[in-house]
Amino acid sequence: MKTSASWVLTLAVPLAACSSASGPTFNAYQINPQDGVPTYRVECHGLLxxxxxxxxxxxEICGDQPVHPLEPVTPFGRSTDVRTLTFQxxxxxxxxxxxxxxxxxxIAMPAVVKRLDLGGDANFDTDKATLTPAAKRELDQLVADSRGITFKHGEISGYTDSRASAAHNLALSQRRADSVATYLRExxxxxxxxxxRGFGKxxxxxxxxxxxxxxxxxxxxxxxxxx
Structure with missing residues (x-):
């Protein structure tokens, strides 16, 4: 079988066609460019x-340039028996x-300051620095809530009321603050x-x-x- 092919690089016009006794076996077209690049399509007919x-x-169309398929060759269908290759x-x-x-x-989150105030007469006996069971329960909860945390800075400050002398109050407030600090460390x-520190009144x-x-x-x- 002899085939002939005439190449005409014109938009929407066949580039080539090959015929046989049963009709054309392929058609080649230049189609609308994609992304500004010349684009071609070859249709292959017949079961053989x-x-x-x-x-x-x-x-053949690309010559010494590689073929870059844009769509795969479609399989034969019962009604058309055509394969199509679109390429650049x-x-x-x-x-x-x-x-x-x-x-x-x-985002840097602000450090959460742990605070606890032991106030009133439930935490120390009168004029003493010994922690009561109620005070220890509160301190135990603070320690439990602080598991796994290392604090970079802390302050424990003791205070008293205004009764008694300034020297007595200052010493008592220091002893109470020391008792709390010692218990927390333990x-x-x-x-x-x-x-x-103790601040007295x-x-x-x-x-x-x-x-x-x-x-x-x-x-x-x-x-x-x-x-």
Missing amino acids: QGQGVCTDKAK CGPTPAKPVTAMEPAPVP QGLQCDDLIV DNPVASNTTAAGRAMNRRVEIRLIPS
């Missing part, structure tokens, strides 16, 4: 024409590089810089003219700042 016919004709000539275009989104910047509280939170006010002023304040 393998996929290689389309590929061979695509290579030249190397496969590189995929565009997608700009990487910048990694999210972690229970495993981790703090790199712990300041323990300074910084009252209520009036010392009433019993209720004096009870509120007799307190130990705990402030712990995590690392």
Whole structure:
């Protein structure tokens, strides 16, 4: 069988056709460019024409350039018996590089300060620095809530009411603050810089003219700042 092929590189016009006794076995077209690149299509007809016919004709059209398929060769169908190859000539275009989104910047969360105030007469006996069971329960809970935390700074401050002498009150407030600090350390509280001070009757939170006010002023304040 002799075949003839005339190549006319014109949009929407056949590039080549090959005929046999049973009709054309392939048609080649130049179709609308995709992305500005010349684009071609080869149709292979007949049960006796393998996929290689389309590929061979695509290579003829591209000459010394590689064939870059845009669509795969479609299989034979019962009604059409056609294979089709749409392609461009030249190397496969590189995929565009997608700009990487910048990694999210972690937001610095403010350090959560642990606070506990041991106030009133339930935490120490009158004029003493010994912790009561009620005070120990509160301190135990603070330690439990602080498991796995190392505090970079802490302050334990003792206060009294205004009764008795200033010297007596200052010494009593220091002993009570020391008792709290010692107990917390014994229970495993981790703090790199712990300041323990007694302030006596300074910084009252209520009036010392009433019993209720004096009870509120007799307190130990705990402030712990995590690392």
